[in-house]
Amino acid sequence: MNQVAYHRATSTEDAIGSLRQPGSVLVAGGTNLLDLMKAGVAAPQRLVDVSRLPMAEIAPTSAGGLRIGALVRNADAANHPLVRQKYPLLSQALLAGASPQLRNMATMGGNLMQRTRCYYFYDTAYTACNKREPGSGCAARGGYNRIHAILGASEQCIATNPSDMSVALLALSASVRVAGLEGERVIPLADFHRLPGDHPERDTTLAAGELITAIELPPSRFTEHAHYLKLRDRASYAFALVSVAVGLDMGSGIVQDAALALGGVAHKPWRMPLAERALIGQPLSEGSAAHAADVLLAHAVDQGHNGFKIELARRSIQRALLNAAGGQA
Amino acid sequence: MQNDPANCSLPHDAEPLPPRLSRRFFMQSAGGVTAALGVGCVAPVGGLAPPSSDESAARSVQLDINGAAHRLQVEPRTTLLDALRDHLGLVGTKKGCDRGQCGACTVLRDGRRVNSCLTLAVMAEGSKITTIEGLGSPQSLHPMQAAFLHHDGFQCGYCTPGQICSAVALLSEVQAGHASAVTPDVRVAHPVLTDDEIRERMSGNICRCGAYPKIVAAVRQVATGAAS
Numbered sequence: 001m002n003q004v005a006y007h008r009a010t011s012t013e014d015a016i017g018s019l020r021q022p023g024s025v026l027v028a029g030g031t032n033l034l035d036l037m038k039a040g041v042a043a044p045q046r047l048v049d050v051s052r053l054p055m056a057e058i059a060p061t062s063a064g065g066l067r068i069g070a071l072v073r074n075a076d077a078a079n080h081p082l083v084r085q086k087y088p089l090l091s092q093a094l095l096a097g098a099s100p101q102l103r104n105m106a107t108m109g110g111n112l113m114q115r116t117r118c119y120y121f122y123d124t125a126y127t128a129c130n131k132r133e134p135g136s137g138c139a140a141r142g143g144y145n146r147i148h149a150i151l152g153a154s155e156q157c158i159a160t161n162p163s164d165m166s167v168a169l170l171a172l173s174a175s176v177r178v179a180g181l182e183g184e185r186v187i188p189l190a191d192f193h194r195l196p197g198d199h200p201e202r203d204t205t206l207a208a209g210e211l212i213t214a215i216e217l218p219p220s221r222f223t224e225h226a227h228y229l230k231l232r233d234r235a236s237y238a239f240a241l242v243s244v245a246v247g248l249d250m251g252s253g254i255v256q257d258a259a260l261a262l263g264g265v266a267h268k269p270w271r272m273p274l275a276e277r278a279l280i281g282q283p284l285s286e287g288s289a290a291h292a293a294d295v296l297l298a299h300a301v302d303q304g305h306n307g308f309k310i311e312l313a314r315r316s317i318q319r320a321l322l323n324a325a326g327g328q329a
Numbered sequence: 330m331q332n333d334p335a336n337c338s339l340p341h342d343a344e345p346l347p348p349r350l351s352r353r354f355f356m357q358s359a360g361g362v363t364a365a366l367g368v369g370c371v372a373p374v375g376g377l378a379p380p381s382s383d384e385s386a387a388r389s390v391q392l393d394i395n396g397a398a399h400r401l402q403v404e405p406r407t408t409l410l411d412a413l414r415d416h417l418g419l420v421g422t423k424k425g426c427d428r429g430q431c432g433a434c435t436v437l438r439d440g441r442r443v444n445s446c447l448t449l450a451v452m453a454e455g456s457k458i459t460t461i462e463g464l465g466s467p468q469s470l471h472p473m474q475a476a477f478l479h480h481d482g483f484q485c486g487y488c489t490p491g492q493i494c495s496a497v498a499l500l501s502e503v504q505a506g507h508a509s510a511v512t513p514d515v516r517v518a519h520p521v522l523t524d525d526e527i528r529e530r531m532s533g534n535i536c537r538c539g540a541y542p543k544i545v546a547a548v549r550q551v552a553t554g555a556a557s
Contacts, residue, residue: 005384006405006451027452034408034447035428046384047405049452075441079507084515095510099533100502101495102429104441105448223516236510236532 001037005046009053012179012211018048019209026050026211028071029106031098032114040124041115041132051107055213058082064219067177070109070212074165075100077108087217089226089247093168096230099237109212112166112176112192115203116159116267117239118148130156131200146305147241150313151297152266157200158303160264161193162239167263168228170271171245174217180210189215193268200267221257222247227324229316230263240264242313244320248284255279260292260321265300265313272296284325286318293317390454394419395463403450410434410445413460421461421490425535432534435491435498436460442498442533461490464497472554473497476547484538492534496548499530503552522552 007024009015018024023045027033036042055069058080066087068077077083078094098106106114120126120139128137140148140158148158166189174189192204206212225248232238243263249256258279262270275295279288293314300310387404394417401416410427413419413436425433427446434446437459465471473496476482483489503522508515511529520526527548528541536544 001406003385003404004406006449007384008451027449030449030452031429031444031447034449038428047449051452075507078515079505081518084508088515091508091515092510095508095512095515099432100499100530101432101435101442101444101533102447104438105443230510236529 008049015048015050016211024048029110031102031106039122066217068108068215070214071107073104074106075103086223087220089228089245090168092228093164096228097164108215111163114163117162118159134201144305145303148303148306149266150300150309151270152195154196157196161268167243167245167261167269170269171247171259171261172217172220174215177214178210179213196267221249225250225324227320229320231316242309242316244316246320246324248324253283255284289318289321390451393457405451407450408446409448409450409453412450419460419462423487423490433488433491435494437494442495472551476551480543480547482543482547483540488536495534
């Protein structure tokens with residue numbers, strides 16, 4: 001690794017102020033950043049260590065939801081009694097990601113910020129990567145792209161977001177609380193991650209100098225019928241080819257409310273209210289599940305080697321919906 | 330002494346330091362010394378502007394490793410893995426992929442399993458680290474070490490220290506009631522530790538020799554023994 005300066009932040013204000021120094025980046029768990037530094041993909045001049053700031057609490061909100069501090073470790077969030085009881089979908093998604101060791105290290109805020117595992121982004125021997133070097137091109141387009149995006153891609157980038165956690169957070173309508181020089185703001189998770197468009201180098205809408213302080217969850221009725229289904233190239237410890245987060249609110253055998261989000265298919269976790277509305281007001285059946293999948297995947301595109309993901313996603317959506325309706329949590 | 334070539338040395342050769350120069354002060358000023366070598370050596374002297382704090386320089390970090398306090402001089406970029414192996418000679422912890430993918434570098438940080446290859450030593454300051462050397466000794470094996478021996482839970486042995494550290498942490502996670510990705514219902518407080526659960530919970534440790542069935546047997550034996 002290249003030489004890097006290190007500053008241990010003493011407060012949120014100190015951390016935000018420290019980011020004004022050029023080349024400074026925040027580090028907490030370090031599981032993605034250090035990996036990127038070893039790969040030569042990231043080359044920060046200065047690490048601002050926020051891992052000791054007091055943002056590692058999980059507490060109910062006055063609105064009946066849950067506030068999870070940005071520095072809560074993924075393993076701790078997944079195993080917190082309130083998360084397991086009230087947001088089993090989030091617990092399942094967190095546990096589907098990475099390994100026990102990495103979940104003990106990675107933070108909730110860091111998970112939101114993790115970068116794509118597109119092999120062309122990660123391997124600096126490929127000089128064409130608009131995400132790494134804007135304007136350099138995209139080696140994945142026309143390259144071997146079986147893990148790449150089927151939805152929302154642009155001419156400049158077909159990378160996917162690797163997070164499992166974010167898919168569940170999107171289905172749970174979470175939001176991200178951030179602090180910056182101009183104070184605090186709250187970003188709905190749906191607006192936190194970006195589509196690549198003409199600026200694939202920007203993964204999120206977080207502004208320069210902003211720091212994630214917490215993830216906020218509204219009250220959820222998806223406690224009995226929640227299912228996170230992850231399909232990958234091996235049984236464990238791999239990134240998703242396709243994942244599906246489902247939450248259903250069932251009453252008298254009828255779907256009262258539904259949330260359905262996809263992972264591994266786009267530059268951001270994918271959710272369409274239209275697909276959910278197609279499920280509401282009727283029993284969950286193979287037919288209604290297939291219809292919801294059709295709506296979600298209507299604009300899916302085969303990039304050359306990833307056409308199988310369209311069918312994989314279709315079947316995964318149906319299975320996840322039926323599993324959730326069956327009461328698997 | 331400020332132009333005495335005898336005092337011209339780079340940080341690597343800087344021990345022992347003259348008593349009135351602190352190591353920290355010397356290290357912080359060494360960049361200036363190096364730059365000045367072409368025009369004659371100028372050592373730092375009092376009365377000049379104080380040196381700007383060099384955040385990239387090696388610094389003193391205290392770690393509690395296997396119950397003993399260690400103070401080491403590490404650069405910010407030094408991983409805990411390299412600090413253990415190269416600075417302290419604790420080579421039981423292995424460097425496999427060095428990228429958080431294989432688990433060979435697994436150690437316990439404050440009782441929790443972590444990848445030491447993705448942990449910076451400066452960030453671990455103040456933590457209690459347990460390595461394979463701290464779990465047991467040849468004369469007094471940790472039960473998990475004994476079970477790995479009994480079940481032949483290895484072949485080449487390279488991944489074994491990480492496997493054992495990981496398995497020891499697995500047991501405490503199970504006792505704490507943690508769920509996993511194969512737990513049928515995460516809402517149930519204390520999942521049953523089936524073989525599927527053991528495999529999933531050990532999935533952060535890769536064994537190229539494929540000793541997995543025997544590793545599962547070893548973990549199962551210690552887990553059931555602990556429960557009885």
